[in-house]
Amino acid sequence: MSLQRFIHEAISPWMKNEGPDSDIVLSSRIRLARNLEEHTFPVVTSNEDAEKLLNDVKKQINPTTSHRRFGDLSCLEMKSMDKNEKQVLVEKHLISPALAEKSPYGASILSEDESLSIMVNEEDHLRIQCLLSGFRLDEGLELANEIDDWLEERFTYAFDEQHGYMTSCPTNVGTGLRASVMMHLPALVVTQQMNRILPAIHQLGLAVRGIYGEGSEALGHLFQVSNQMTLGKSEEDIIGDLSSVVKQLVQQERAARESLLESSNNHIEDRVFRSYGTLAYSRRMESKEASQRLSDVRLGIDLGMIKNVSASILNELMVLTQPAFLQQYAGEALSPDERDQRRAALIRERLQLEAEKNQD
């Protein structure tokens, strides 16, 4: 398979669009947890009951089902996929690791552009997930609500006045809403402001996590910011509170980038181009280094230092250089040692594509 075709198939179509503030907010995600009244929750449920639930879902959503906003929906069952295929979905953030590993009757209902994934038989019976590029939480909620209403016409939800939507875990009860954004904050990390900002965000009842890493040492300077509280506030308020913090972070990051450019332009430029050179010529690349270098290059693109490389390269390669994707591209299982070689090769090839694109 050519790299171009592989990327075409591997990258979710929704990722290719740019959204508002997409120089800093890479993606927005809305998740709604829903359970059906008649079934016990997946944590204690028997295989028979889980299978019955999956069959009920398949009856309602079959290959001919189409939704007016999301188009055709398809159902991917965990039991008919091999380990690597499932891992690929995990690396694309379409399903959770728990669904891939622990749910024999788990499934994902996917829209064509992969912006919608409804997980079946995860920790809750149904988990609606909408993914959008850029900073678009409001739009995400609107879409998720629409799918939620559509599902509610077909299934009877576990809901009562006091607890709202009843979920398997007490941390999700009420709205069942988890809203999150993925942010690229290199300047705040480099200027060491992140350590100061993180506790403040926690105090506001929001969670910040480094992606593929922990705490402030987030790999690739990528951070996921999400709400914690789900009970006692409306969906709109939850998203409003999260959004105002995200807006602040976007402003702070922009200001930090500007002051970096003013105070140490040459240092930043050096860092950006060293990373670009390393990515373009290396023969071995660990995933940790890859994410750091890619972050530098992305910053260089955002600051206008690197031209002719598309900004989506960071999101794209962060996904493509994950183990399961490398193995899928290689068509075989790879040892960590082989993965490092393949990772370097794939990144070189991908940058080469950019160069060729610009010659045309």
Add this chain to the structure above:
Amino acid sequence: MLCQECQQRQATLHFTKIINGEKTEFHICDVCAKEKGEYIPGSNSFSIHQLLSGLLDFEQPKHYSETESKQRARESQCESCGMTYRQFAESGRFGCVKCYETFKKNLDPIFKRLHSGNTTHAGKIPKRKGKDLHIHRQIDELKQVLKEKIDQEEFEEAAELRDQIRSLQQSLDEKKEG
């Protein structure tokens, strides 16, 4: 870098553990990581439910100060799915919708802690299920008024209320059949 365990293979897993300010670095290969699974974050991830179960356990009052009703709540078992409070506290997750009722006594303090003091839903109400809820709520309110009217011997108004309740009840029944 070589694996610090076997000193033979390349280390592929690197992590730093900070416990009470004491920093320990680990560099381990895939094979040794699998063997040592439980010590390595990521390979056997520490879940929110484990943290939560600490919180739920904390909710259990100490034996000597325990009142009878609380003790009963602690020993309660969900009729529908068979989950006991102990199991709930250990897993950090409900077994079914009925568990919310069964463990009701113990839940509010937990919700308060998890959701900044809130115990009541203030968000979306599902269209289909919510409609019935509105009607149920209306019937309950009317029944209350009806009782007052009867107590006050205002039978004419009571009769009107009774008819209203009936028609609401009917609309619910029709929905169930339809």
